[in-house]
Amino acid sequence: MADLPGYLRTCLDMGKIAFLAILVSTGIVLQILACALFNNWWPMLSVIMYVLLPMPLLFFAGSDSSSLFNDSDNSWINAAKFLTGASAVGSVAIPSILKHAGLIGWGAFALDLSSYVVFLIAILGYICIGDASDNYYSYI
Numbered sequence: 001m002a003d004l005p006g007y008l009r010t011c012l013d014m015g016k017i018a019f020l021a022i023l024v025s026t027g028i029v030l031q032i033l034a035c036a037l038f039n040n041w042w043p044m045l046s047v048i049m050y051v052l053l054p055m056p057l058l059f060f061a062g063s064d065s066s067s068l069f070n071d072s073d074n075s076w077i078n079a080a081k082f083l084t085g086a087s088a089v090g091s092v093a094i095p096s097i098l099k100h101a102g103l104i105g106w107g108a109f110a111l112d113l114s115s116y117v118v119f120l121i122a123i124l125g126y127i128c129i130g131d132a133s134d135n136y137y138s139y140i
Contacts, residue, residue: 016125023118023119023121028115031043031111034104034107037111040108042103050091052087056083056084060077061077061080
């Protein structure tokens with residue numbers, strides 16, 4: 001891909017960012033549909049976990065995202081990994097508990113979990129976009 005002209009590389013990079021934006025928008029739409037279609041706004045509790053999910057990484061890891069994928073002796077990085085994992089589990093646990101308690105139906109449960117999966121794909125896509133030679137994060 002190194003032999004492509006600069007304008008074409010930039011266009012492809014913007015396409016990746018646009019695809020991530022479409023994924024996030026789809027996740028938001030699925031979350032709202034889980035509530036609006038069934039006239040039950042309990043599934044919106046999952047949004048709290050979606051907001052809390054990146055906070056430990058932002059506060060404890062900062063811009064050093066490479067340390068998240070390595071074994072680290074830094075206790076702050078380990079705390080960020082633990083709190084992020086707890087938030088990720090909470091994102092699945094909240095709709096499961098609401099379904100078990102009978103507050104939401106199967107349709108709202110499925111839409112809520114599909115919203116989580118779409119957000120997860122968007123986050124993983126965001127992490128995997130950049131490599132060592134290109135700085136894709138500068139576009140965002």
